[in-house]
Amino acid sequence: MPAFGSKTFRRATTASSTLGERLGTLYRAKLPRHPFLLFGLPFISVIVAASFVLTPATALRYERHDRKVRQLDQEEAMALGLKGENGEESIRRNPRRHVIGSDRDEYYKLMAKDLDDWEQTRVKRFKGEPDGRFD
Template identity: 60%
Template sequence: MAIFQTRRFRPSISSASSLGDRIGVIYRANLSKHPFLLFGLPFITIMLAGSFILTPATALRYERHDRRVQLVSQEDAISMGLKGTVGDGQDDIKRNPRRRIVGSEKEEYYKLMAKDLDNWEQKRVQRFKGEPDGRL
């Protein structure tokens, strides 16, 4: 009767059938000796490279979305009361109706500067019936 060896059979590197198998055997053998170099460093490199590659792609996605939202048809612009023309190659429609009412930024600045912001008093807002007013 044959006697079996107590050691497990581990094929040598040269006995692997293909180049991929040989590279895998070498990688697994060296992974326990140098874990950061063979696993951690490639992982961190892939994460950083992916971040730098995906940043412009994400920016492009949001720019296209903003451009699509900004396009307004002529009928919609008229119904919203917006100034501007659509279709002349200039899709810049003035979307701030408050600006026409207020005037310029300088007028608004001088209005705010004229107010006395140091002397003020706190007033409580009148509550509806049954609404708690926050007093204990």
């Protein structure tokens, strides 16, 4: 008698796993012949569908954040006295309006500086801090 029998091993089929096993076997058998149809197309469709599903959720997130920031800004403005009780601007000007200029203003400020004639100076170090010199 040989060490191993000539019959191939087959599992006993159960009613609960028969359909799943058959579908899995069929899918694995057809996958090498039609890889894009059975793997690529479902993958791409899931990615596109997820994009359409997640877009409103992301928009909702940013809208809630904007509402929260706007509410805090109004509370801060009233606390600083920049807006009156009824929401209209007070007589005081916004101090940040003059600090932040437009891009054009910044461009002209940089163009007015002489960037070719400059001198490198060392920054003063604290006492006991190494300054990188080897004297």
